[in-house]
Amino acid sequence: MSVTSLKSAPGLPAQGVADCADTVQIMLARLRRERESAARDYAARLDGWDGPFEIAPETLAAAHRQLDAELVEAIGYAHANIRAFAEAQRASVTEFETELRPGLVAGQRLIPVGCAGAYVPGGRYAHVASALMTVTTARAAGVPEVVACTPPGRDGPHPAVLHALHVAGADRVLVLGGVQGIAAMALGLFGLPEADILVGPGNAFVAEAKRQLFGPVGIDMVAGPTDSLVIADASASAETVAADLAGQAEHGATSPVWLVTDHRPLAEAVLRRVPQLIDALPEPNRSAAREAWAALGEVMLADSREEMAATADRYAPEHLHVQAADLDWWRARLCAYGSLFLGAETTVAFGDKAAGPNHVLPTSGAARHTGGLSVHKFLKTVTWQRVAPHALPDLARATATISRAEGMEGHARTADMRLAPRAQRLAE
Numbered sequence: 561m562s563v564t565s566l567k568s569a570p571g572l573p574a575q576g577v578a579d580c581a582d583t584v585q586i587m588l589a590r591l592r593r594e595r596e597s598a599a600r601d602y603a604a605r606l607d608g609w610d611g612p613f614e615i616a617p618e619t620l621a622a623a624h625r626q627l628d629a630e631l632v633e634a635i636g637y638a639h640a641n642i643r644a645f646a647e648a649q650r651a652s653v654t655e656f657e658t659e660l661r662p663g664l665v666a667g668q669r670l671i672p673v674g675c676a677g678a679y680v681p682g683g684r685y686a687h688v689a690s691a692l693m694t695v696t697t698a699r700a701a702g703v704p705e706v707v708a709c710t711p712p713g714r715d716g717p718h719p720a721v722l723h724a725l726h727v728a729g730a731d732r733v734l735v736l737g738g739v740q741g742i743a744a745m746a747l748g749l750f751g752l753p754e755a756d757i758l759v760g761p762g763n764a765f766v767a768e769a770k771r772q773l774f775g776p777v778g779i780d781m782v783a784g785p786t787d788s789l790v791i792a793d794a795s796a797s798a799e800t801v802a803a804d805l806a807g808q809a810e811h812g813a814t815s816p817v818w819l820v821t822d823h824r825p826l827a828e829a830v831l832r833r834v835p836q837l838i839d840a841l842p843e844p845n846r847s848a849a850r851e852a853w854a855a856l857g858e859v860m861l862a863d864s865r866e867e868m869a870a871t872a873d874r875y876a877p878e879h880l881h882v883q884a885a886d887l888d889w890w891r892a893r894l895c896a897y898g899s900l901f902l903g904a905e906t907t908v909a910f911g912d913k914a915a916g917p918n919h920v921l922p923t924s925g926a927a928r929h930t931g932g933l934s935v936h937k938f939l940k941t942v943t944w945q946r947v948a949p950h951a952l953p954d955l956a957r958a959t960a961t962i963s964r965a966e967g968m969e970g971h972a973r974t975a976d977m978r979l980a981p982r983a984q985r986l987a988e
């Protein structure tokens with residue numbers, strides 16, 4: 561078995577990961593100390609924004625008036641799919657109660673967190689879809705209070721993002737980006753409730769701020785730059801595969817796109833075509849995609865479909881797109897990806913924007929150990945137990961015996977005393 565590299569990835573110059581962590585640590589310390597005044601200062605210095613910071617509910621509700629009817633309709637379409645998927649996911653997990661032994665009853669409850677904070681990235685693109693993916697899913701999980709932060713962009717917050725947040729059901733929205741936005745939700749700045757969990761994608765500063773705050777506050781994941789892998793066999797169209805790779809490369813210079821194929825003519829055609837398709841993109845997307853393809857794009861030639869599958873499992877991509885025969889075989893075989901796209905009719909962009917399954921997904925190989933954002937992240941799976949008198953003897957004896965074997969006499973005594981008749985216990 562061997563996989564031949566037809567285009568390897570020289571990589572990007574080393575990034576200042578340590579610098580980013582230091583910057584975030586300093587910023588969070590100051591935000592904890594000086595709260596709103598630090599947030600205002602960072603917003604002014606980093607984003608040129610001096611408020612207003614909270615979007616009034618009337619403004620959110622009226623944001624659609626600044627949008628084309630077609631965009632409003634598309635947002636409604638995407639929201640309906642995302643909500644339907646999240647609701648099906650919610651219905652797939654249940655509370656239960658089970659009698660483990662006669663009289664020994666235990667159960668599981670699913671309790672939504674009290675408040676979720678959604679970060680909706682700004683920067684180069686207006687991430688309408690991220691607003692829908694995070695807030696809609698929290699709502700479907702039953703979270704009673706959902707707040708959101710989004711950076712201002714050049715001319716203030718993007719009306720399409722505000723409309724998406726409104727449709728998805730955000731209760732409060734702040735125009736605040738990066739570390740100061742994340743901190744506002746975690747620390748309850750500007751009168752926000754303190755979020756129990758922080759979710760949503762963002763740049764390295766956003767991811768690092770979530771990582772550093774994690775502990776008392778939950779996070780969905782530490783997300784890096786987005787990535788995509790295409791598996792294509794001889795049945796695939798080189799033009800479609802090349803377009804899909806070029807399209808996803810526009811995410812930016814740090815976002816890899818990979819192709820694994822067992823068909824050399826397809827690999828060679830894609831290698832010729834991707835740069836042409838990238839050249840045809842408008843700027844600044846063209847430069848971003850060019851850089852991503854040059855530094856991180858890979859084309860690999862495998863001997864068999866099993867080898868293609870093994871390669872995909874090793875890369876554990878965020879998005880995995882199969883353009884090959886026998887899709888059922890692939891769906892059963894593949895086991896490391898954030899979201900799977902089956903067939904040439906679908907495309908990663910469908911999942912990114914509108915199909916329904918969540919687009920906040922594990923990146924940088926994290927799909928080895930986790931899936932993406934789901935209603936589960938907003939639900940606490942907690943347990944309870946209850947013991948009837950006739951179940952006590954066996955349970956108390958087993959507990960006392962294990963406790964003494966562990967050297968925990970105090971535990972053993974709390975078990976022993978449950979064996980004494982109730983009247984005697986109450987009298988003592």
Ligand SMILES: NC(=O)c1ccc[n+]([C@@H]2O[C@H](COP(=O)([O-])OP(=O)(O)OC[C@H]3O[C@@H](n4cnc5c(N)ncnc54)[C@H](O)[C@@H]3O)[C@@H](O)[C@H]2O)c1
Nearest residue numbers: 606681682683684711737738761762763765786919920921
């Ligand atoms: N995986 C997904 O599902 C998904 C979806 C959408 C977006 N994304 C990711 O979101 C990210 C968007 O990044 P972005 O930068 O355009 O927007 P962003 O909203 O993540 O970050 C913008 C903020 O970064 C802060 N910032 C910028 N430079 C800084 C500095 N030197 N020091 C401290 N703070 C600084 C500013 O406060 C600014 O408000 C991209 O990495 C993209 O890949 C991922």
Ligand SMILES: [Zn+2]
Nearest residue numbers: 808908909912
């Ligand atoms: Zn994408």
